[in-house]
Every structure is written in C-alpha cells, then in structure tokens.
Amino acid sequence: MKTDKTQYQNMVKLASPPSTHLKNWALSFLIGGAVCAFGEGLSLFFKHLRMSEEQARAMVPVTLIVLTAVFTAFGLYDRLAKHAGAGLGVPITGFANSIVSPAMEFQSEGRILGVGMNLFRLAGPVLVYGSAVCTLYGVIYYFFIR
Numbered sequence: 001m002k003t004d005k006t007q008y009q010n011m012v013k014l015a016s017p018p019s020t021h022l023k024n025w026a027l028s029f030l031i032g033g034a035v036c037a038f039g040e041g042l043s044l045f046f047k048h049l050r051m052s053e054e055q056a057r058a059m060v061p062v063t064l065i066v067l068t069a070v071f072t073a074f075g076l077y078d079r080l081a082k083h084a085g086a087g088l089g090v091p092i093t094g095f096a097n098s099i100v101s102p103a104m105e106f107q108s109e110g111r112i113l114g115v116g117m118n119l120f121r122l123a124g125p126v127l128v129y130g131s132a133v134c135t136l137y138g139v140i141y142y143f144f145i146r
Contacts, residue, residue: 024085031080032087039064061092068096073104095126 003011039060046056071077077097081088088094 027083028085028087030087031084032090035064035088035090035093064092065096068093069100072097072100 042060042063043056046059047053051059068077071080077088077093081097088097
C-alpha cells in the first residue's frame with residue numbers, strides 16, 4: 001500500500017499528542033518567576049535579620065544553591081522540572097543542579113571515585129573555559145583598555 005504525502009501527514013497528526021506549547025510557556029514563566037520572587041524574598045528576609053545589603057546579596061545565591069542541591073539529592077528538582085521546564089533553568093539553580101546530578105548518579109561507586117570524580121563532569125568545562133575567558137579579558141583590559 002502506497003501512501004501519498006497528504007495521507008502520511010494525516011496519519012502523523014492522528015498519532016501525535018496535542019501540542020501544549022502555551023501551557024509549557026506559561027508554567028515556565030510562572031515557576032521561573034516564582035524562583036526569582038523567592039530569591040527576592042530571601043533577600044528581604046536576610047535584611048530583616050539585620051544583615052547589610054552586601055551580606056544579604058551574598059546569602060541569596062548561597063541559599064538557592066544549597067536548596068537546589070538538596071532538592072536534587074532527594075529527587076524533588078527533577079519532579080518539579082518536569083512541569084517547570086526551562087523555568088527552573090534560572091542560571092543559579094540550573095547550574096547547581098548540573099553539578100549535583102552527575103554526582104548523585106555515581107554515588108554507588110563511592111565518595112571519591114563516584115561523587116568526587118563526577119561532581120564537575122558537566123560544570124567543569126564551563127568553569128574552565130569561563131575562567132580562561134575571564135583571564136584573557138582581564139589581560140586585554142589591563143594592557144589595552146585601561
């Protein structure tokens with residue numbers, strides 16, 4: 001049996017699940033916004049504890065990183081990410097998850113060879129190349145722009 005292009009497209013349309021782009025975009029926006037609002041709430045909380053502006057700004061990313069690592073370790077981050085999509089890719093939480101996830105996958109191999117060796121599997125190249133580019137930029141700035 002030979003099918004033409006129109007018949008094939010109709011078969012694909014019937015077999016494909018309905019698109020949920022609008023729902024995914026809305027959830028991503030709302031959950032990403034909620035993460036950012038939570039960060040702002042943390043900042044206000046730390047200021048309420050009589051921390052200076054500088055100390056509060058330093059504590060917010062530290063708290064978000066620790067919470068993301070804990071959520072990743074207990075599998076909560078992945079469950080939330082199924083619904084949030086890119087909304088949890090807010091740079092600091094996404095980066096913390098990318099560091100902890102490989103370590104959690106290999107924890108059965110032990111603390112040194114499993115967790116330690118795989119901790120920076122994904123984030124390592126980002127750190128290396130980011131540091132190299134920052135150093136190069138600093139050298140160019142020092143000698144040519146300053």
